Amino acid sequence: MRTQVAVASGSNTTGVVVAPSNNPAQQRALKAKAAAKAALKSSSTNADQALVDELSAKFASKIRVVSSRKAEGDKTTHKDKADRATVEQVLDPRTRIILFKMLNNQTLSQVNGCISTGKEANVYHASTPDGQHRAIKVYKTSILVFKDRDRYVTGEFRYRNGYAKSNPRKMVKMWAEKEMRNLKRLVVAGIPCPEPYSCECMASPRLKDAVINDPMNYKNLYLHLVKMVWKMYHKCKLVHADLSEYNILYHNKTLYIIDVSQSVEHDHPHALEFLRKDLQNVVDYFSNAVDVFTLRELFDYTVTTWDIVLKTVVEQGLCAAGADEDSVLDAYTAYMHTPKARMNIQEVAASKGEAVFKQAYIPRTLQEIKVQRGQVDVNSGVGAYGRVTGAGPQDKGPFSEENDEESDEDEDDSDDDDDDEEDEDGSIRLKKDEEKDAKKARKQAAKEEKREKRLTKMPKAVKKRKQKVTSNKK
Structure with missing residues (x-):
């Protein structure tokens, strides 16, 4: 029951006040409910504070705890250098x-x-x-x-939809995920990679800092490394892109490849350039201790496909056709370092020096070869094209000695044809074995021909005048 009380004052204004209920039981129930709610809130706050105090005491010496304005009730955003x-x-x-x-x-x-x-x-x-x-x-x-990470990402199929290059944290997150996926590929291929490796709280040394006194151990490490590079290229479809003695760990007389965050897939636009740089680092490091491949030889070895590897090993009688992959690759790697195998490679490599090969353009497919520059090299297998594009000697095996006489005859025929060729303007090309007198006579004849042409040449002023008259008639 509610009672309305009219309150009169000296003015004409009249107010009406609603008095509270006079039911004592209802008031006691409301007070008890409010007290229970306050007690529950207080206990929850005390529990949270106790948990925070416990964690702070446990990790106070390990984590630097800074005050937060937001937690203290300040909702205004304040940016400061201390946040970074x-x-x-x-x-x-x-x-x-x-x-x-x-x-x-x-x-x-x-x-x-x-x-x-x-x-x-x-x-x-x-x-x-x-x-x-x-x-x-x-x-x-x-x-x-x-900061120069774009060249390791742009052009790769995995990032065809782009990435957040303008946000450093997102870019680094992508970089870390990229390294994790590359490491998983190495694990599947059986290539030793970090778990990480340590012994008695001492980190395994890098290959640069490792103490290796046995020359034979150097030889084994070199052969093991070139096989790992071959596996990365053909099984993992990756190129390390920063392979050197700084990114290889030496543990228990075994090499472990690390730092594969910048590794790219084998069809990346710059993959072969990165591969050539990696192989150059391998040659530079091991050449002081053991007899190693030249850069060109090591490059040809790395890009040789599994079919050619297996065919060569079987033809040489080094392994049976059903042998496991590691045995076949070991036999092929050992055979490639023999004088018999290296003789044919060095003959091809001798046509172009190492310095030229370091700067040479290496196409990934036949479509990337410029006909004017590379047609002869593609057909003959000389240059950096044969093993990458699949043309040249690779089609008939890397060290096949068959049809050598036929190829020599073809070369002789091509030389004869070249001697008879003429340039587009009709002038005869200079022969390699041309005598000095014949060369002098040929030059003199060319001069006389040009002199006769100048006698009948129309003066430039007359030519312009005729062109002007003709244009006015139109």
Whole structure:
């Protein structure tokens, strides 16, 4: 029941006030409900605060905790350099939050100091709760030194739809995912790659820093590396693009390939250029210790297909046709280093020097070959075309000695044809064995011919006048 009370004052204004209910039981129920709600909120707040205090005390020495204006009630966005403050070029606030999560969910038990630095990332040593060693590769995001990444991504089929090149963090995220996928390909192909590898808290040395005293061990490492490069190219369909003694670990007398974030697929527009650069680094490093392939020989070895490898091994009687892949590749690699096999390669390589091959254009397909520049090399197998495009000697085997006499006769016939060829303007080309007197006479005859043509030549002024008159008549 509600009571309306009229309140009169000195003025003519009249107000009506609604009095509260006079039911005591209902008032006590409302007060009890409000008290229970306040108690529940207080207990939830106390539990959350207790959890925060527990985590802060547990990881206070490992994570730097900074105050947040938003948590303190300030809803205004304040941007400051402190939000991007970076330690050791990689540890910014966002990265530390990720490490905090890994520590909180027991993926890691502790993170130790930096064991390696590079142009794109730092590597830190960590350990798991069960005592296993781990390597954490932390990429640089706020402070980017390695910015020329577009040439390793643009043109690759996996990124045909583009990527966020204007956002450093998104670009680095894509870069890390790219390296993870490349590592998975290496694992499937059986190529040793990081898990990572360490022993007694000491990181495995890079090949550059490794102490190798046995020359025979150097030879085995070299053969093992060229086989890994062949497997990467043909089985993983990848080119490392930065292969050198700085990106290879030496552990238990075995080489492990690392840093494959910039690796590209074999059909990338610059894949063969990257491959040639990688092979040059291999030759430069091992040439001081063992007898190695030349750059041209190693390039031909790497791009040789499995069918040619198997055919060569079977023809030479080195392995049976049903042998496993590793045995066949080992036999082929050993055979390629024998004087018998290298003699034919060196004859082809002698036609173009190493310095020329380093700068030569290497097409990936026949459509990329310019006819005027490469038709002769394609047909003869000379140049950088034969093994990549599938033309030339590769069609009949890399070291086939059949039809050598026929090819020699064909070369003689082509030489005779070349001697009789003329240029488009009708002038005779100079023969290689032409005598000096004949050369002099030929030049004199050319001069006389040009002199006679000048006698009947129309003066330039007359020619312009006739052109002008003709144009006016039109």
